[in-house]
Amino acid sequence: MYQTFxxxxxxxxxxxxxxxxxxxxxxxxxxGYAVLDGFDLGAGAIHMLxxxxxxxxxxxxxxxxxxxxxxxxxxxxxxxxxxxxxxVYGTVFSAFYVPFMLFLVALIxxxxxxxxxxxxxxxxxxxxxxxxxxxASIVVALSLGVVLGNLIQGLxxxxxxxxxxxxxxxxxxxxxxxxxxxxxxxxxxxxxYLLLKTENRIYxxxxxxxxxxxxxxxxxxxxxxVATLWYVPHMLAVFRQQPWxxxxxxxxxxxxxxxxxxLKRRRYFPAFVCSGSIAALLLLTVAAGLxxxxxxxxxxxxxxxxxxxxxxxxxxxxxxxTMAAIGIPLVATYTSFVFWVFRGKVRLDSASx
Amino acid sequence: xxxxxxxxxxFAFTIAFHYIYPPLSIGLGVVLVLMEGMFLKTRNPMYERxxxxxxxxxxxxxxxxxxxxxxxxxxxxxxxxxxxxxxGDIFGSALAAEGIFAxxxxxxxxxxxxxxxxRVTPRVHFFSTxxxxxxxxxxxxxxxxxxxxxxxxxxxxxxxxGLTARAEITDFWAMVFNPSSVDRLSHAIVGAFLAGSFxxxxxxAWYLLKGRFVASSQAxxxxxxxxxxxxxxxxxxxxxHSANGVAVNQPAKLAAFxxxxxxxxxxxxxLLGWVNNKTHKVTGLSIPGGLSFLVHQDLKAxxxxxxxxxxxxxxxxxFVFQTYHLMVAIGVTLIGLxxxxxxxxxxxxxxxxxxxxxxxxxxxxxxxxxxxxxxxSAEVGRxxxxxxxLLRTSAALSKAVTAGQxxxxxxxxxxxxxxxxxxxxxxxxxxIQHGPDEGEELSESSHLSPASKRNNPVISHDAPxxxxxxxxxxxxx
Numbered sequence: 078m079y080q081t082f083x084x085x086x087x088x089x090x091x092x093x094x095x096x097x098x099x100x101x102x103x104x105x106x107x108x109g110y111a112v113l114d115g116f117d118l119g120a121g122a123i124h125m126l127x128x129x130x131x132x133x134x135x136x137x138x139x140x141x142x143x144x145x146x147x148x149x150x151x152x153x154x155x156x157x158x159x160x161x162x163x164x165v166y167g168t169v170f171s172a173f174y175v176p177f178m179l180f181l182v183a184l185i186x187x188x189x190x191x192x193x194x195x196x197x198x199x200x201x202x203x204x205x206x207x208x209x210x211x212x213a214s215i216v217v218a219l220s221l222g223v224v225l226g227n228l229i230q231g232l233x234x235x236x237x238x239x240x241x242x243x244x245x246x247x248x249x250x251x252x253x254x255x256x257x258x259x260x261x262x263x264x265x266x267x268x269x270y271l272l273l274k275t276e277n278r279i280y281x282x283x284x285x286x287x288x289x290x291x292x293x294x295x296x297x298x299x300x301x302x303v304a305t306l307w308y309v310p311h312m313l314a315v316f317r318q319q320p321w322x323x324x325x326x327x328x329x330x331x332x333x334x335x336x337x338x339x340l341k342r343r344r345y346f347p348a349f350v351c352s353g354s355i356a357a358l359l360l361l362t363v364a365a366g367l368x369x370x371x372x373x374x375x376x377x378x379x380x381x382x383x384x385x386x387x388x389x390x391x392x393x394x395x396x397x398x399t400m401a402a403i404g405i406p407l408v409a410t411y412t413s414f415v416f417w418v419f420r421g422k423v424r425l426d427s428a429s430x
Numbered sequence: 431x432x433x434x435x436x437x438x439x440x441f442a443f444t445i446a447f448h449y450i451y452p453p454l455s456i457g458l459g460v461v462l463v464l465m466e467g468m469f470l471k472t473r474n475p476m477y478e479r480x481x482x483x484x485x486x487x488x489x490x491x492x493x494x495x496x497x498x499x500x501x502x503x504x505x506x507x508x509x510x511x512x513x514x515x516x517x518g519d520i521f522g523s524a525l526a527a528e529g530i531f532a533x534x535x536x537x538x539x540x541x542x543x544x545x546x547x548x549r550v551t552p553r554v555h556f557f558s559t560x561x562x563x564x565x566x567x568x569x570x571x572x573x574x575x576x577x578x579x580x581x582x583x584x585x586x587x588x589x590x591x592g593l594t595a596r597a598e599i600t601d602f603w604a605m606v607f608n609p610s611s612v613d614r615l616s617h618a619i620v621g622a623f624l625a626g627s628f629x630x631x632x633x634x635a636w637y638l639l640k641g642r643f644v645a646s647s648q649a650x651x652x653x654x655x656x657x658x659x660x661x662x663x664x665x666x667x668x669x670x671h672s673a674n675g676v677a678v679n680q681p682a683k684l685a686a687f688x689x690x691x692x693x694x695x696x697x698x699x700x701l702l703g704w705v706n707n708k709t710h711k712v713t714g715l716s717i718p719g720g721l722s723f724l725v726h727q728d729l730k731a732x733x734x735x736x737x738x739x740x741x742x743x744x745x746x747x748x749f750v751f752q753t754y755h756l757m758v759a760i761g762v763t764l765i766g767l768x769x770x771x772x773x774x775x776x777x778x779x780x781x782x783x784x785x786x787x788x789x790x791x792x793x794x795x796x797x798x799x800x801x802x803x804x805x806x807s808a809e810v811g812r813x814x815x816x817x818x819x820l821l822r823t824s825a826a827l828s829k830a831v832t833a834g835q836x837x838x839x840x841x842x843x844x845x846x847x848x849x850x851x852x853x854x855x856x857x858x859x860x861x862i863q864h865g866p867d868e869g870e871e872l873s874e875s876s877h878l879s880p881a882s883k884r885n886n887p888v889i890s891h892d893a894p895x896x897x898x899x900x901x902x903x904x905x906x907x
Contacts, residue, residue, distance in 0.1 A: 101731040142541030145496065150536045153529035154502045160526040163518020163596070170507025170514075171828035182846055185497040189850065192493045196857050238515075240830040250495055296677060389519040390589070390598040397523050402529035411538040411561075416547050418542055426548055 086118075095395055099161035100368075102401050110150035112266075113354040113412075117144040119267020119290075121187060121214025122260055124207060125288055130200075132279035134206055137191060138429045139274035142419045144191065146412055153408075160397055164238055164387035165371045172232055172240030173224055176247055176368055182222040186213035194308070195430040211226035215260055216400050222259030226252030229363060230309055231373030238387075241376070251308050258301045261294040265336075266352040272345045274423050287340060295333055302326070307414050311373070312366035315378050322365055329358040434824050437509045438611035438845065442500055442809075447847050451495030453801050456619065457569055457626015457657070458488050459563030464653045466556050476646045481559075481865035482547070484630065487858065488546050494854055496537070501843070513816055513826035513906055518597045519607055521576050527648060536565030567619060574618050578611035580817050581808070582679045588820070597820065613675045614808070617668040621662035621804065624764060625799040632794035633862050635787040640903065648781065661770050664763040669761065670724070676811075677725045680818060681734040681812035682743065686750040686788040688712075688721050690735045697721035699781075702755055705748040710736075712751075715827035732779055745813045760800040768792060782893040827882035 117140045127133050165366045170177060190210035194203055205228055228250060233242040268287040276284065305312055316322050332351045339348035367373065371387060374380035388394065431437075462484055469477035493701030508516050514522075537625040542550060542558040548792030550558070586597040599605055631654045637647040677684045683692075687704035689712040690697040699721045703714020726733075736744050744851065767789065774780040781787075 142545040143491075144540040144757060146534070147538055148500075149529065150498070151524070152500060152533055155500075155507075156522065156526035156529040159503075159506065159514060159518055160522030163522055166507045166518060166522070167511030167514035167828070168830075170504060171509070171511040173831045174508050174828070174831050174835050175838065178842060181501050181504060181840060183588060184500060186845060188493055188497045189853065192490065193857065196860065220734075237829070239511075244835075263701055311655070339892060376899055389522065390524045391517045393523055394597045396599065396602050397531050400523075400527055401531060404527075404534075408530060408534040408538070411535065415538050415541050429545065 088395065090398075091397075094385075095391050095398065096161070096384045097369075098386065098398055099157070099394050100371075100384045101163060102398070102405075103154065103157045104360070104364050105405075106154045108152055108217060108357045110154055111356045111360060113147035114144070115218075115263045115353070115356050116140070116267045116270035117147055117369075118187075118214045119263035119265065119330055120271055121210050122218060122264040123265070123268055123271075123290065124211040124214070127279060127282060129278065129331070130203065131154055132282065132360050133203075133424065135275055135279050136428065137210075138425060139271055139423045141191070141430050143415060144279055145188075146415055148188075149408075157397075157401075162371060162382075162387045163389060165382050168222075168234065168238055168240060168370060168382060169228070169232075172234075172242070173227070173247065174223060175244045176224060178222050180224075183213040183216035183220065187217060199219065218260045218263045219256040222256030223247060223252045225259070225363065226255030229255065229305075229312060230365070231311075231375040233376050234297070234372060234374035234382065236380050237311075238243060238380070238382065242355045251304055254297070254301055254304055255299070258294070258297040261290065261297045261357060262352070264423055265290040265294045266356065269336075269340075269345055269349045269352050273349055276422050291336060291340065298333060301386065309376060312363075314367070315366055325358055325362050325365065329355055329362070331383070332358070431833065433510060433833045435826055436531055436674070436833055436840060437831075438823065440509065440836060440840045441788070443503060443840070444498065444847075446805075447851070448495065448498040448502055449802065449805060451491050451498065451835075452566065452570065452621035453618075453625035454491045454629060455488065455495055456566045456622035457562075457624065457661075457665075458625070458629065459559075459566050460486060460623055460657055461630050461650075461654055462488060462559050462564050462607055463556075464552065465650070466559050466659070467755060468649075468653070470556055476649060479866040480646050482776045482862075483784055484536075484875040485543055485559075487629075489540070490854065490857055490861070492536075492540060494850060497850070498847070507828075507833065508839075509828055510816075510826050511828035511830065514819065516596045516821055516826070517580075517817060520579060520734050523602075524572045524576035524579070524606075532565050532572060534569030535568065536562045567611060570619055570622065571615060574615040575606050575608075575611045578614045579605055579608050581614070581812055582608050582675075583817055583820060598818070604624065604848055609679050610672075610675050613668065613672040617665070617672045617804075618801075620661045620664045621667055621797065621801045623657055624665065625724035625801055627654040627661065628657035628764075628790075630790070630795050630796045631658060631790045635790035636862070637865065638781065639787050639791070641782060646866055652775065653891050655768065658764070659768040661835070662761075664837055665761050666765065669758070674725060677733070680812070682736065682739050682745060683808075684721075684725075685734065685736045685739075686745045686747045687754045687807065689731060689747055689751045692735045693733060693738040694732040695837055697735070699724060700751075700755065702759070703751070705751045706744075707748055708791050741868060741880070743777055743814065745811050750807050750811045753803040753810070757800045757803040757807060760796050760803070763802070763864065764793070764796055789829050849857060 090098060098292040117197040120136055120140050124133065124136060127136055153421035155166075186209050194210065197203070217298075222248075227247050230249070232240055235241045249307070266289045267358075268283055272280065272283050272287060283378050298345060332355050336351045339345070339351065369384040370381045371384060374382075389397075462481060465477055465484065466481045471480060507809075539558040539561040542555065543562055544554055546558065583597065585599060585601035585606075585608065587600050588595060589598050590596060630650055634647040634651040634654065637643045638651070673684070673687070676687070685697075688697055688700055691701065691710040696715040696719045698712075698718050700712060700714050700716040703712045703716065705712050714823070717723075722731045722733055723729050725731070736747065767786075771780055771786060771790070774783050774786065803868070812818055814822050815827045
């Protein structure tokens with residue numbers, strides 16, 4: 078594969094080669110997923126804290142028209158990863174076989190719980206799907222975080238580009254901490270989203286819940302920062318070489334503090350923008366710390382899967398960059414259209430869940 | 431069992447289950463566009479009730495289609511990592527295009543379709559319905575293009591050897607329009623039209639037999655019958671074209687379709703039969719030289735048989751033979767049914783022909799079966815290759831995955847899908863028993879939300895008839 082790379086003489090756009098551009102596309106799509114589906118998953122994570130049937134119904138309908146569109150970003154993310162970095166796609170997905178299967182089952186349960194809950198009036202039926210929805214949302218967020226935590230630490234990747242470990246090693250303390258932080262971040266993000274969309278009883282309850290979620294997230298975030306300095310020092314190398322990159326974690330910290338202030342003044346939209354930006358900045362920190370490595374080999378640095386050695390051919394990348402240039406603005410346009418149609422507080426009508 | 435067998439069972443099971451739903455969505459999408467189009471044209475609230483009812487069923491089907499479809503996207507990586515690395519340069523771009531251009535379109539607008547009744551004007555709602563229907567077809571386009579590339583690879587070259595060998599794209603449009611993609615895509619899409627329209631035919635026929643929602647069920651039946659009749663006739667054409675394409679591009683598969691072993695001899699066309707895999711003989715009813723005629727328009731022309739392929743390059747013959755012939759038999763039955771019903775409708779006798787309506791109630795299963803069987807014969811007929819002539823299925827597996835892990839996920843998905851299917855049938859049945867709302871819901875919603883853009887006389891000035899009808903309902907209460 079290196080031969081073609083050289084024969085095409087490394088086509089570049091604005092000084093960056095195509096594989097780096099595609100890396101930015103994949104990163105942007107997964108970030109879009111975290112920001113958008115993040116609040117759906119977060120709303121699911123705190124769902125059982127609402128006691129009343131009416132509140133739970135409002136909470137579900139707050140994400141009702143948009144969660145499916147938000148989940149699409151994951152599908153696009155999987156597709157762009159497969160297309161641009163097939164080596165990473167194959168290696169990572171077969172390595173994380175068991176966690177991904179659980180993740181997929183949880184994703185299925187999240188979807189069907191939302192769909193099926195309202196179809197029967199019985200209390201036990203609704204309670205069952207409430208639990209299923211909430212647990213599934215937490216499992217999805219947790220497993221995404223655990224996968225991320227393991228990618229930060231690196232995997233035992235051999236010269237054959239295959240994973241040589243056991244799946245139980247994924248459940249190490251650092252990865253679990255990243256998983257819990259992800260759940261807390263999404264719960265915070267989801268609580269702020271629900272504050273924007275609700276009124277009355279559930280709104281009053283959310284003003285209490287959101288304080289807790291912020292406290293838990295801030296605590297875990299600080300703990301994770303210390304743990305990262307301690308356990309995965311390789312993440313810091315790039316920050317030492319390019320000190321201006323420290324602006325990213327500093328900005329994250331500033332936003333965490335800003336959320337508290339916005340919440341106190343009941344300015345929920347800026348608070349929502351902050352919590353979405355935190356998700357984006359945390360992913361950016363991870364990407365900056367690893368780049369140009371995509372999957373770090375703990376066995377031998379020469380076996381790392383990098384942006385260069387695991388990318389598709391320049392020809393394929395240039396075709397897909399054209400598609401992304403046309404397609405992603407379109408997706409953003411109709412995503413915005415749907416959010417605009419359903420702007421404002423939730424009102425239940427005959428079409429609601 | 432070996433990892434290969436287990437992984438193949440798992441893929442076959444998850445894709446077959448998934449494939450119940452997208453064809454229904456695609457076909458229902460077309461019927462919905464026609465129904466809501468009729469509403470905009472006539473402003474007859476009956477069409478709005480029908481559209482609302484079928485959108486609720488569409489949402490149920492679509493939801494399960496999405497949930498089971500995401501599994502497919504990730505399964506390439508989890509179970510078939512070597513395959514993923516080998517084809518990613520080509521296959522991945524088709525999947526990425528599907529996500530960007532198709533899936534986002536349908537999922538985005540689905541929210542408006544389901545929850546937007548009172549938030550957007552009828553025209554914008556209709557636009558959303560069209561977008562969802564188009565999106566579901568675009569999905570099919572990219573997925574079938576990717577699958578067709580596996581059947582008849584084109585527009586690529588192989589780079590590297592051994593572990594790092596992979597197919598790289600050389601000509602994007604040659605990849606998209608590979609020799610089989612147009613034939614197979616049209617065949618699959620028209621099959622989806624049949625699946626969706628037969629669901630509407632079945633439910634409407636059931637209501638008619640029960641004497642419920644008679645006017646709206648007749649209207650729905652007519653719309654769906656139009657789609658089904660055209661699709662049935664279309665299938666003759668696309669099916670014939672597909673088979674001719676297979677004759678040129680995948681001779682081993684064609685030979686397996688008809689159990690034709692002799693290396694170079696005129697080949698029979700079987701109506702039904704049984705292939706003895708050991709003696710290489712077919713017992714059954716056939717038109718001598720029929721296959722030769724279909725392929726070469728000459729009863730005596732030789733057709734390349736399975737004996738000209740090494741035994742390790744042949745697909746399992748009897749399985750492919752049976753699935754293929756069952757699909758054809760069902761297809762012919764569907765064409766007969768739709769033509770008969772159209773004829774009776776033209777003569778004004780359809781609604782009195784109760785036995786035929788009874789047949790239509792059960793006929794919903796036939797296009798489903800034909801779609802499944804058609805894919806079995808297409809995919810098993812490609813074996814032992816995962817990419818025809820380039821990569822064997824046995825070489826495509828994930829090397830890091832053990833049999834135990836595949837067992838685990840296979841059992842897990844079997845349980846989850848069984849639950850999903852039971853819930854699907856339960857809720858579908860419940861919605862069908864309930865039926866379209868006879869006006870209450872329309873007036874209720876206009877009553878509850880004064881800001882509705884649909885039934886509010888102040889806002890929906892472009893819909894005087896609909897708002898007038900809704901208002902009269904309110905005054906009836």
